Amino acid sequence: MLTKQQHQPIACHQPIIELEEVSFAYEQKPVIENISFSVQERDFVGVIGSNGAGKTTLLRMIVGLLKPTAGAIRLFGEPIQQFKDWNRIGYVPQKNSFNPLFPATVREVVQSGLYNRNKLFKRVSKADAIKCDEALHAMKIEDLAGKRIGQLSGGQQQRAFLARALINNPALLILDEPTVGIDTETQEGFFHLIKHMHQHHNITFLMVSHDMEMIRSYLGQQPKQQSGKIKFYVKHSHDLEDCVETNLTHSLRELRQSMERGKVGV
Numbered sequence: 001m002l003t004k005q006q007h008q009p010i011a012c013h014q015p016i017i018e019l020e021e022v023s024f025a026y027e028q029k030p031v032i033e034n035i036s037f038s039v040q041e042r043d044f045v046g047v048i049g050s051n052g053a054g055k056t057t058l059l060r061m062i063v064g065l066l067k068p069t070a071g072a073i074r075l076f077g078e079p080i081q082q083f084k085d086w087n088r089i090g091y092v093p094q095k096n097s098f099n100p101l102f103p104a105t106v107r108e109v110v111q112s113g114l115y116n117r118n119k120l121f122k123r124v125s126k127a128d129a130i131k132c133d134e135a136l137h138a139m140k141i142e143d144l145a146g147k148r149i150g151q152l153s154g155g156q157q158q159r160a161f162l163a164r165a166l167i168n169n170p171a172l173l174i175l176d177e178p179t180v181g182i183d184t185e186t187q188e189g190f191f192h193l194i195k196h197m198h199q200h201h202n203i204t205f206l207m208v209s210h211d212m213e214m215i216r217s218y219l220g221q222q223p224k225q226q227s228g229k230i231k232f233y234v235k236h237s238h239d240l241e242d243c244v245e246t247n248l249t250h251s252l253r254e255l256r257q258s259m260e261r262g263k264v265g266v
């Protein structure tokens with residue numbers, strides 16, 4: 001049930017991600033050199049760059065999987081070394097597709113978003129099972145819950161990974177080429193869905209994509225910032241309506257209702 005408090009506006013424009021003169025090298029090979037940028041609450045940032053420009057490396061640093069060789073990263077105002085609140089960040093890595101024989105079900109994959117990284121199988125509390133149902137329901141994949149993840153189509157898998165990323169009601173979603181290998185129609189539906197989530201569900205996005213058309217149509221024709229071979233297209237939070245704080249159940253239910261009304265879909 002929605003309470004008054006959940007509708008109260010929250011402070012906007014808080015920095016969610018800050019990079020200060022960040023560099024990264026694989027062994028001796030520099031990949032990222034001296035990048036500084038910040039993402040404010042509710043911004044939508046599209047990251048574009050040629051193959052090998054370092055986009056995935058950049059995202060992996062932001063989610064703490066790689067350590068910068070120089071510079072500083074802050075998440076939600078805290079230095080990344082001290083940041084513990086990883087549940088606030090949903091991450092959908094590149095090339096998620098599973099081997100058809102991989103034994104996990106869709107439900108197990110979605111639930112694993114609640115636990116520490118790399119823990120796919122774990123005893124699940126009743127409350128966690130309900131969160132999982134909500135996320136499956138919101139992505140319209142509840143009927144696929146018992147199927148092996150590897151038996152799903154690319155588009156269905158993408159919905160499952162999005163449900164996994166959404167299960168903790170994240171404030172920040174980081175997506176690495178989320179529509180690779182998905183047909184054009186499903187891609188369009190997916191972009192409608194994430195635009196809707198951005199505009200109505202108070203989520204900040206950082207997304208790598210090669211889809212220039214989608215990026216330009218939503219975020220503008222010109223990059224707001226460029227660093228080496230990487231360009232950043234941004235829709236700022238102040239272009240949107242006032243922030244509204246929502247809880248997971250409300251947020252996912254609304255998303256589902258919007259999808260049922262045909263406003264968004266995948």
Ligand SMILES: Nc1ncnc2c1ncn2[C@@H]1O[C@H](COP(=O)(O)OP(=O)(O)OP(=O)(O)O)[C@@H](O)[C@H]1O
Pocket residue numbers: 026031049050051052053054055056057058
């Ligand atoms: N684990 C690794 N060890 C060594 N070099 C790596 C490693 N991962 C990536 N690289 C190299 O770092 C560079 C940047 O890779 P990255 O995957 O970040 O690029 P990208 O911009 O995401 O590329 P794409 O658009 O092809 O996905 C590439 O030259 C790549 O070969």
